[in-house]
Amino acid sequence: xxxxxxxxxxxxxxxxxxxxxxxxxxxxxxxxxxxxxxxxxxxxxxxxxxxxxxxxxxxxxxxxxxxxxxxxxxxxxxxxxxxxxxxxxxxxxxxxxxxxxxxxxxxxxxxxxxxxxxxxxxxxxxxxxxxxxxxxxxxxxxxxxxxxxxx
Amino acid sequence: xxxxxxxxxxxxxxxxxxxxxxxxxxxxxxxxxxxxxxxxxxxxxxxxxxxxxxxxxxxxxxxxxxxxxxxxxxxxxxxxxxxxxxxxxxxxxxxxxxxxxxxxxxxxxxxxxxxxxxxxxxxxxxxxxxxxxxxxxxxxxxxxxxxxxxx
Numbered sequence: 001x002x003x004x005x006x007x008x009x010x011x012x013x014x015x016x017x018x019x020x021x022x023x024x025x026x027x028x029x030x031x032x033x034x035x036x037x038x039x040x041x042x043x044x045x046x047x048x049x050x051x052x053x054x055x056x057x058x059x060x061x062x063x064x065x066x067x068x069x070x071x072x073x074x075x076x077x078x079x080x081x082x083x084x085x086x087x088x089x090x091x092x093x094x095x096x097x098x099x100x101x102x103x104x105x106x107x108x109x110x111x112x113x114x115x116x117x118x119x120x121x122x123x124x125x126x127x128x129x130x131x132x133x134x135x136x137x138x139x140x141x142x143x144x145x146x147x148x149x150x151x
Numbered sequence: 152x153x154x155x156x157x158x159x160x161x162x163x164x165x166x167x168x169x170x171x172x173x174x175x176x177x178x179x180x181x182x183x184x185x186x187x188x189x190x191x192x193x194x195x196x197x198x199x200x201x202x203x204x205x206x207x208x209x210x211x212x213x214x215x216x217x218x219x220x221x222x223x224x225x226x227x228x229x230x231x232x233x234x235x236x237x238x239x240x241x242x243x244x245x246x247x248x249x250x251x252x253x254x255x256x257x258x259x260x261x262x263x264x265x266x267x268x269x270x271x272x273x274x275x276x277x278x279x280x281x282x283x284x285x286x287x288x289x290x291x292x293x294x295x296x297x298x299x300x301x302x
Contacts, residue, residue: 004282004283018266020285021274021284021285021287022284023276023283023284034185034199036187036199038194038196042194043189043194043195043196044194045187045189045194045196045252048185048245048249060276060278060283090275091275091276092272092274092275092276093274093275093276093285094198094199094271094272095264095265095266095273098199099199099271101196101272113246115246120245120246120250121244121245121252123172124241124242124243124244125174125211125241125242125243131155132155132174132211133172133173133174134171134172134244
């Protein structure tokens with residue numbers, strides 16, 4: 001398997017980054033870019049996470065989504081504990097390469113969210129009388145997180 | 152128009168944030184959450200940006216997408232210069248409320264990206280011989296950014 005490296009952020013001009021074919025992620029001060037993971041068929045947003053250079057390289061190498069966990073401060077192979085692996089079908093870069101869309105086939109129960117739901121975005125904002133609240137979850141759980149994440 | 156305020160980040164328990172109906176964005180140290188803006192019909196990811204409390208409040212108040220520009224260090228009403236306004240159809244919150252999906256009707260030319268394209272994600276990663284590069288843009292420009300952003 002190949003290991004991927006990326007040019008130093010300052011070594012790439014804005015023009016080259018936006019218009020060129022060089023994969024030159026614009027990692028932030030913490031060394032991260034944003035990952036938006038979507039279902040490869042429906043396009044639905046499943047989750048938002050972060051990639052460091054190693055997570056992006058591992059994702060490219062293995063074809064399975066790896067992220068950088070800010071809470072655990074380390075690489076996180078999605079589904080390693082839960083079985084909810086994500087097979088990457090396509091990676092897309094945004095204009096300034098600080099965000100990437102991962103189009104994935106969600107394996108396991110088809111639940112990207114640690115709450116057991118298809119997507120992390122299981123609530124919408126409801127506005128009434130000048131107040132904004134969240135709806136009750138509008139997606140059912142596909143697995144029981146208490147059984148999967150025994151802690 | 153109502154002005155919206157949000158509870159202090161530390162005032163809300165993880166359980167309440169994930170399972171409740173309280174809109175309690177988990178702003179990071181810089182006061183930001185991630186916004187993923189998608190087309191309200193197709194679900195296609197158009198752009199990724201950031202919201203601070205004011206931008207989220209203005210978006211809720213006005214029904215038009217406002218973001219926080221990290222480069223300009225201020226509120227940015229999307230489309231104010233370009234005319235590419237975004238009418239917000241729905242806002243969805245993720246499990247831990249540090250990311251929000253804005254489902255929008257993209258107005259103007261229908262171009263969310265400052266390069267004039269429908270989406271900022273106009274290139275995909277191509278892998279060959281252990282190398283990863285970006286494709287040429289696979290979406291046409293819908294306006295000429297040089298004519299729109301006279302600087």
